Amino acid sequence: MSDAPTTAPPTETQSAPPLYVYAVTGSGHPLNLDGLRTVGDMGGPPDALVHTGLAAVVSPAPPDLRPKRRDLAAHQAVQERLMADGAVLPMRFGLLAPDETAVRTALEQHGEEYARRLTELHGTTEFNLKAARSQDDLLREVLTESDDARRLNELTRDGNGTYDDRVALGELVARQVDARQRLLADQVVGQLSGLARASVVADPAQDDFLNVSFLVERSRAHEFAEAGEKLAHDYGEAYDFRLRGPLPPYSFAA
Incomplete structure (x- = not known):
């Protein structure tokens, strides 16, 4: 038996996880998200994807998303923080997007409707x-x-x-x-x-x-x-x- 050198198998490219979507708001809306935990504790606060005058607040989605109490609380805490500074379109718990492109496409395709709803919901609860x-x-x-x-x-x-x-x-x-x-x-x-x-x-x-x-x-x-x-x-x-x-x-x- 020869002592032939061994090589590690090629590493497969890891695809990015889908995105968890909390809310849509105007691009000028204050995004005071520091200190907030994300659904699934995926690290860091939620982020915002800005496109066509709108912003979608997102975070990496956990692989085993379930309606656990702590995740429901995290979901609502993000929305309440946003609502404190103006109108938002809150998404129900569990809404996922496959990637950033899909989020930006949705903002572009439904931009006028989202903007109209934000105007209607301004100052409401x-x-x-x-x-x-x-x-x-x-x-x-x-x-x-x-x-x-x-x-x-x-x-x-x-x-x-x-x-x-x-x-x-x-x-x-x-x-x-x-x-x-x-x-x-x-x-x-x-x-x-x-x-x-x-x-x-x-x-x-x-x-x-x-x-x-x-x-x-x-x-x-x-x-x-x-x-x-x-x-x-x-x-x-x-x-x-x-x-x-x-x-x-x-x-x-x-």
């Missing part, structure tokens, strides 16, 4: 309201105010009702609950809409009857928060109001 009502309280209301529901409930409760009576009661209560929750949602949105520039209603989850986001002037943020607290107080303990904000205006950036 978002509040999100989710609300639920005690099902027992709602059921009592239905049985109190609906003669048919009360009659069928008494009939089936006493054991004298038929299977069809029980089915009819269930269907009637379901319709009544749905109608009352829809009306209640409209009433709540109506009471807060006068303090907002716009609102977007999303599908409520689980036991909630309402999931709505409001676009609010920053100068009225405190007033809006107080109105939300008063609303929760006025409706009483049978209701669960969860108001979050001020937030980046995610629901109005698209």
Whole structure:
């Protein structure tokens, strides 16, 4: 066996990681990003890619991106720092671009639309309201105010009702609950809409009857928060109001 010299295999060129995109803003927007950690702790603060009068705030994307608490916090901290100095288009957690060229291409292709949205969002913030009502309280209301529901409930409760009576009661209560929750949602949105520039209603989850986001002037943020607290107080303990904000205006950036 000869002692032939060995050579290391050629090193493959490592491609740059994709970019994580936090927000788009104007190129003249203050970019006070020092001291902020990035999603995935990829080293250094976020950076900005400037093109056609706009700036996209980005950082190298981690290879195992997941909605971990610390990364969600880092994502929001970057956006809040930017929002403190003016309007931004916040991107939702997890938006990736393959490279810098793709980011600049997006800024060029959608530049006019991004600029228009930035103008619309200037001086605003978002509040999100989710609300639920005690099902027992709602059921009592239905049985109190609906003669048919009360009659069928008494009939089936006493054991004298038929299977069809029980089915009819269930269907009637379901319709009544749905109608009352829809009306209640409209009433709540109506009471807060006068303090907002716009609102977007999303599908409520689980036991909630309402999931709505409001676009609010920053100068009225405190007033809006107080109105939300008063609303929760006025409706009483049978209701669960969860108001979050001020937030980046995610629901109005698209």
